Amino acid sequence: MSFYLSGDEVEQCRLALRQGVQLVVLASRLRISGEDLARLLGIPADQPRGGAADAELDLWGSEQLQAVL
Numbered sequence: 001m002s003f004y005l006s007g008d009e010v011e012q013c014r015l016a017l018r019q020g021v022q023l024v025v026l027a028s029r030l031r032i033s034g035e036d037l038a039r040l041l042g043i044p045a046d047q048p049r050g051g052a053a054d055a056e057l058d059l060w061g062s063e064q065l066q067a068v069l
Contacts, residue, residue: 003032005040013041 013026023045027037038045
């Protein structure tokens with residue numbers, strides 16, 4: 001089956017992914033599969049999104065930044 005997303009929808013999806021919304025959640029809202037949405041967005045379907053969740057928490061990062069400033 002062929003799916004189409006407008007440019008605005010693609011940008012909204014990419015913004016939501018950057019904000020940490022899961023691909024499968026977006027796909028379910030659009031009533032398509034996660035694989036189809038990933039293909040339309042040009043991203044791998046199995047790659048986790050949301051850099052903040054994957055990044056390590058640096059408890060002393062603010063002190064290091066203050067030292068630089």
